[in-house]
Amino acid sequence: MSPGDASVNGENFWSVTVRSRLSALTGDPSLQTSDVATDLRNLLLKERSDFLQELHTINGHINALSRTSRLPAELLAYVFSFCAADSKAWREMNAGIGWVVVTHVCRRWRHIALSHPRLWRYLDFPLSLSWAQEMISRSKAIPCIVSWISGYPRTGRPPSVLGDGFNELALSQLHGIEQLRLDGFDGTTQSLEAVLALPAPDLTTVDIKCKGLFLPPNIFDGIAPRLRNVSVVGCLTFPWTSPILQNVVNLKVEGEHLSFILSTRTELLSALQAMRALEKLALVSCLPDSPTLAHTTSHVIAPPNLQYLELCGDLFPCADILRHVRIPHTGIKLRLQCETSGTANDFEVLFPFIVAAGGTPPKPFACIEVETQSRTCFVLDGERSPVNDIESWERGPNGPNLQLFLDWSVEMGWTAVDLLQAACKAVSVDHLQYLTVDIEEFSERWNMPPQKFDLPVWLDTFGRAKELHFVKTWGHAGHSLCEALSQASHDGGHWQSTLRTPLGPLFMPALKTLRLYMVRFSHLFVGGQLKLRKFLPLVLQARNLAGAPRLDLEMSTCSQKMEDELKELVDSFDLLQEPESDWDNSGSDEESQL
Amino acid sequence: MPTIVSVDDSTVPGEGSSRLLLLVSSDNKHIVVEEDIMSRSRFISKQVEGFEATSQRHAILLPFSSFVLNKVIEYCSHYRGYYLLEDDPDAAPPGRSPVREWDQEFLDVDRNMLLRIIKAAHYLEIKSLVGSCARAIADMIRGKTTEEMREILGVENDFTPEEEHSPSSKCTG
Numbered sequence: 001m002s003p004g005d006a007s008v009n010g011e012n013f014w015s016v017t018v019r020s021r022l023s024a025l026t027g028d029p030s031l032q033t034s035d036v037a038t039d040l041r042n043l044l045l046k047e048r049s050d051f052l053q054e055l056h057t058i059n060g061h062i063n064a065l066s067r068t069s070r071l072p073a074e075l076l077a078y079v080f081s082f083c084a085a086d087s088k089a090w091r092e093m094n095a096g097i098g099w100v101v102v103t104h105v106c107r108r109w110r111h112i113a114l115s116h117p118r119l120w121r122y123l124d125f126p127l128s129l130s131w132a133q134e135m136i137s138r139s140k141a142i143p144c145i146v147s148w149i150s151g152y153p154r155t156g157r158p159p160s161v162l163g164d165g166f167n168e169l170a171l172s173q174l175h176g177i178e179q180l181r182l183d184g185f186d187g188t189t190q191s192l193e194a195v196l197a198l199p200a201p202d203l204t205t206v207d208i209k210c211k212g213l214f215l216p217p218n219i220f221d222g223i224a225p226r227l228r229n230v231s232v233v234g235c236l237t238f239p240w241t242s243p244i245l246q247n248v249v250n251l252k253v254e255g256e257h258l259s260f261i262l263s264t265r266t267e268l269l270s271a272l273q274a275m276r277a278l279e280k281l282a283l284v285s286c287l288p289d290s291p292t293l294a295h296t297t298s299h300v301i302a303p304p305n306l307q308y309l310e311l312c313g314d315l316f317p318c319a320d321i322l323r324h325v326r327i328p329h330t331g332i333k334l335r336l337q338c339e340t341s342g343t344a345n346d347f348e349v350l351f352p353f354i355v356a357a358g359g360t361p362p363k364p365f366a367c368i369e370v371e372t373q374s375r376t377c378f379v380l381d382g383e384r385s386p387v388n389d390i391e392s393w394e395r396g397p398n399g400p401n402l403q404l405f406l407d408w409s410v411e412m413g414w415t416a417v418d419l420l421q422a423a424c425k426a427v428s429v430d431h432l433q434y435l436t437v438d439i440e441e442f443s444e445r446w447n448m449p450p451q452k453f454d455l456p457v458w459l460d461t462f463g464r465a466k467e468l469h470f471v472k473t474w475g476h477a478g479h480s481l482c483e484a485l486s487q488a489s490h491d492g493g494h495w496q497s498t499l500r501t502p503l504g505p506l507f508m509p510a511l512k513t514l515r516l517y518m519v520r521f522s523h524l525f526v527g528g529q530l531k532l533r534k535f536l537p538l539v540l541q542a543r544n545l546a547g548a549p550r551l552d553l554e555m556s557t558c559s560q561k562m563e564d565e566l567k568e569l570v571d572s573f574d575l576l577q578e579p580e581s582d583w584d585n586s587g588s589d590e591e592s593q594l
Numbered sequence: 595m596p597t598i599v600s601v602d603d604s605t606v607p608g609e610g611s612s613r614l615l616l617l618v619s620s621d622n623k624h625i626v627v628e629e630d631i632m633s634r635s636r637f638i639s640k641q642v643e644g645f646e647a648t649s650q651r652h653a654i655l656l657p658f659s660s661f662v663l664n665k666v667i668e669y670c671s672h673y674r675g676y677y678l679l680e681d682d683p684d685a686a687p688p689g690r691s692p693v694r695e696w697d698q699e700f701l702d703v704d705r706n707m708l709l710r711i712i713k714a715a716h717y718l719e720i721k722s723l724v725g726s727c728a729r730a731i732a733d734m735i736r737g738k739t740t741e742e743m744r745e746i747l748g749v750e751n752d753f754t755p756e757e758e759h760s761p762s763s764k765c766t767g
Binding site (some may be wrong): 052053056057059060062063066067068069070071072075078079080081082083086087089090092101102104105106107109110 | 743744754755
């Protein structure tokens, strides 16, 4: 009999069948005589419950065998900590609980999350007050990291409204907050200013991006002894004289147009002088006005631990602050982003500070980066470059490395070569290993005298760079580099060559990798005697004869015809080929084992 | 503690300018690597200190395959001689900073391999690699639904109905 036939006999079929089934399950014959329907339902529910329990047990066993579950609990908690620190992706997809969703995956994940209080200290608002308090409870008094970032779609409320328990929590818990991040509201909430006037004894980091907010002069009631990192963007005031800034290590202040954040130069320098621990300082659009450099004072500050200085704004205020800061002899990374309504030559006011700043120290700047109207003019990186700033190809086998990256547009009429040479005198290139030169050709439409990254520049600037082993250039700079690699002498304003030994003062005995992009084979070298296609093989052969390392050479050209010539040229070289790594070989074996 | 076997000097040259270590993987592959490369591993460094104390050189047996070990060596070789903030014992707890570009490519491997690397890095006490792997795993699940996370990391739902509706799941902010 099939179940489809059950309707024929009504309840009898199911009663008989299920009674029989349940009898077998329970072994209780009394069921056959009691209230069948109720008892059967209860027992079926119990059977289902047992079955589900068994299913979850089986799933638990499956999980125990999974590779994820074999991770130590502390590792999984560590993974969760990255989720908790940045749960924006969950918040944006309308998951109001953010990272806490990981506790819904399986029992072990939930257990680990609940047993690591540090995970619960990340409070990303908007949150309800009750849930925020629950998280604080689970964090077991570990100082919290509080963020309020606008743009989460969940609330549907205007981003300027700081509801959802933030103020209530902040007012009651500010003493237990370690990091405070407020981003994206317009500061109309006066109660926020009241919150910011409370003491914050555990606060180490405050990051506020808030247009129109007046930061109170008595911020945190002057009590934030652990405060080390301060970033304030867009606020109308900044408490320069507050005692909470005394121990700050990293300070960034960015003003808005017509903001009241400006102070006088004297006030600014006095405030900075009080920050003895300062290592990184960025002042963006908040510098005191200084239309010229005529007026100067003897008020020079010397932050002993300064490692990074960023000044952005009008040219003269930037230069004015720069000349009042004594650079530590250990060197700093300097970043200037300057604008001027005058001519590009106005930027020459920077030269004395770049070249002679500090005077005695041989390398006052580990890195100099200058931008004009958002165009990168050049970057010089010295040996203090952090590894994070070095692209993969620029990393050598032995540290510390040196790199130099040149990239600018001359559309501004910038005296680029002069600035480069001045800057290179400020930064020793003796141990430079990696060099990239990317310079646009000068455009005649700007009606400026022609400037090229030509042979004298190469020789004058990099003649001492005997340790270069990676060079990448584009266009004309590559042509003049090839010329500089050859034997050359200056005679009466014309460059001549002795082709029998085409190795020049820029021999670069350590050079191993050469990248020449957008070169023209028709370009004449060596006093107009040879084209690149003839000249380059001579240089390479001479290097081989001199015992120099064989070059890993890569080139690109400007047309298909030249590409074909290039391929022929490259094929004719016995270029260094990197062997395949053992890793690649062993990988295939291992993949088959997985 | 790892198992340590004695080896003779012909197997592991070590008195020259570049000292070498012999690492033996769980699949019994012998891999010779410069000590300097593996100095990022606190575990290996402690082993080497032990060798110096006993004036004997040993091979170090490791509980993971040569495939994984080679991957770890590739990482250590890449950052040879570099100071990485994450390896500093006093480094700050994890934040929002992104994974380094090279690390992203290096860890562009399948899920199982990623989990094996993080376990190996944890065993070898290479904090920076553990951190990069943890970030990579976090990136895999970030923004995903519960079901998607289970799918990605091969985890089954083992909650009982009661647990699934426990107070902690009801807290939805």
